Every structure is written in structure tokens, then in C-alpha cells.
Amino acid sequence: MSTKPLVCTVLPTYNERSNIGPLIEGVLASAITPHLVLVVDDNSPDGTWQVVEEVAARYNHAVNHYDDTVKVALIRRTNEKGLTSAIQRGIDEAIYTYHAGIITWMDCDLSMPPQDIPKLVGAIIEQGADLAVGSRWIPGGADVAHGLMARTLSWIINHFAMLLLGGGVHDYTSGFIAGRAQVFQQIRLQGDYGEYCIDLLGRAIHKGYRVQEVPYICVPRTAGESKTGANLWDYLAKGRKYVATIWQLFRAK
Numbered sequence: 001m002s003t004k005p006l007v008c009t010v011l012p013t014y015n016e017r018s019n020i021g022p023l024i025e026g027v028l029a030s031a032i033t034p035h036l037v038l039v040v041d042d043n044s045p046d047g048t049w050q051v052v053e054e055v056a057a058r059y060n061h062a063v064n065h066y067d068d069t070v071k072v073a074l075i076r077r078t079n080e081k082g083l084t085s086a087i088q089r090g091i092d093e094a095i096y097t098y099h100a101g102i103i104t105w106m107d108c109d110l111s112m113p114p115q116d117i118p119k120l121v122g123a124i125i126e127q128g129a130d131l132a133v134g135s136r137w138i139p140g141g142a143d144v145a146h147g148l149m150a151r152t153l154s155w156i157i158n159h160f161a162m163l164l165l166g167g168g169v170h171d172y173t174s175g176f177i178a179g180r181a182q183v184f185q186q187i188r189l190q191g192d193y194g195e196y197c198i199d200l201l202g203r204a205i206h207k208g209y210r211v212q213e214v215p216y217i218c219v220p221r222t223a224g225e226s227k228t229g230a231n232l233w234d235y236l237a238k239g240r241k242y243v244a245t246i247w248q249l250f251r252a253k
């Protein structure tokens with residue numbers, strides 16, 4: 001019997017029909033064992049969940065003949081919607097149904113490289129981190145997905161967070177995370193969208209958890225549509241929530 005912790009990769013999806021198949025393949029190619037790939041789809045109108053059902057049926061049937069330590073599963077939510085609650089649902093399922101020891105998640109637009117998942121998991125298993133954060137803003141990392149305006153706003157938000165929250169994190173809005181189950185038993189995700197990541201990292205640092213960054217290169221999505229608007233007003237609306245979250249965490253220190 002394996003003594004290694006079960007790693008669960010949570011993939012939150014809304015209208016990612018063209019991306020989810022290649023992404024699951026990429027995650028499985030990372031060759032982590034034991035591993036559960038858990039897609040949380042909000043009943044996407046484009047039928048993302050159907051693609052996942054097909055991949056899961058094919059893959060689980062194929063591997064069960066020789067290896068049942070790697071599985072693909074789907075949660076299809078029909079009466080709830082939203083990125084943060086989808087990730088939290090995946091975390092709860094991973095811990096309380098599947099007894100995962102490490103949970104990791106990423107965006108499903110192929111902007112985050114699944115081949116970097118083992119680096120995040122390695123930061124926990126081999127280097128003793130409690131949370132590992134994929135970071136665009138440390139040496140070896142980069143953001144080639146976004147234009148100057150989005151990168152400038154990200155720079156401002158992250159420097160504001162570094163100044164007020166510290167903790168050695170440079171990419172508070174990463175969204176590419178791995179963590180020990182114990183961390184998520186203490187901290188539940190909150191917020192609507194990207195601010196959940198600032199909130200999680202800020203509270204984890206405050207509680208004394210060891211947070212380690214791992215560089216990754218964020219690339220543009222090539223299929224499907226972004227759920228974040230791309231004009232200045234959309235970014236400012238999002239940025240306002242990020243600043244409010246940083247300020248609240250600072251006040252609670």
C-alpha cells in the first residue's frame with residue numbers, strides 16, 4: 001500500500017469545453033500518484049461537463065485494469081455558481097470524501113502549465129511548505145498572457161500586499177496553489193473571485209503557515225472566453241475588491 005498522500009487537483013470550469021480535455025491530459029501526464037483529478041463545473045452551457053464525463057469514463061476504465069491510484073472525477077453543480085465556491089467545493093470533496101492530503105488547483109484556460117504541478121507538490125512534500133504558490137513575479141516566472149495595463153495593475157496590487165502583509169509572497173493573486181489539507185481545514189476560501197487568493201495567503205501567513213513560491217509562466221488562453229473583462233473599468237472594479245481585502249487583512253493583523 002502506498003504511504004504517499006493522495007494529491008487532488010481541483011479544476012474549476014465554466015465554459016472551457018476546448019481546454020478541459022487537453023488540461024486533464026496534461027495534469028495526468030504529471031505522473032503524480034496517487035492522484036485524483038476533480039473537475040468542478042457549474043453546468044457550463046458549452047457542455048464542458050460532457051467532455052469531462054467522456055474523459056473520465058475512458059480514462060478510469062482504461063487505468064482500472066492496472067492502476068487505480070489515479071482517477072478523474074466530475075462534480076457538476078446545477079444550483080450554485082462562482083469560482084471561489086467551486087474551488088471550495090472541490091477542496092471539501094477532496095478532504096472529506098477522498099481523504100486527500102494535498103490539494104492543488106489552477107485555472108482551466110491552459111494559462112497555467114500543468115507540468116508545474118509536481119513543483120508545487122514537491123515544495124510541500126520535499127521542502128516542508130504548508131502552501132505552495134505558483135508565482136509570475138519571482139525569477140523564472142513571467143506573465144506573457146496579459147497586456148501592460150493588467151500587468152501594471154497587478155504590480156501595484158501585489159506591491160501594496162507585500163508592503164502591508166509581508167510573508168515573502170510576490171504573487172498574491174496567483175490562483176495556482178497547492179496546500180496541505182490541514183491548512184484548508186483551518187481556512188475556508190472567501191470572496192467572489194480573485195480576492196479569495198489574497199485572503200487565503202494573508203490568513204495563512206498570519207496563522208504562521210509556511211508559504212513558498214514556485215515560479216511559473218502564465219501564457220494567453222487560446223480557446224474560450226475570459227470571465228474577467230479586459231477593459232480598464234473591469235480591472236479597476238476587480239482591483240477595488242483586492243485593495244479592500246488587503247486592507248481588511250492588514251487591520252486584522
Ligand SMILES: Nc1nc2c(ncn2[C@@H]2O[C@H](COP(=O)(O)OP(=O)(O)OP(=O)(O)O)[C@@H](O)[C@H]2O)c(=O)[nH]1
Pocket residue numbers: 012013014015016040041042081082083086106107108109111221225226227228
Ligand atoms: N466552476 C466555475 N469556474 C469558473 C467560474 N468563473 C470562472 N471560472 C473558472 O475560473 C478560471 C479562471 O477564469 P478565466 O476566464 O481564465 O479568468 P481570469 O483568469 O480571471 O481572466 P484572464 O486573466 O483573462 O484569463 C477558469 O478555469 C474558469 O473556467 C464559475 O463561475 N464557476
Ligand SMILES: [Mg+2]
Pocket residue numbers: 107109111221226
Ligand atoms: Mg485566465
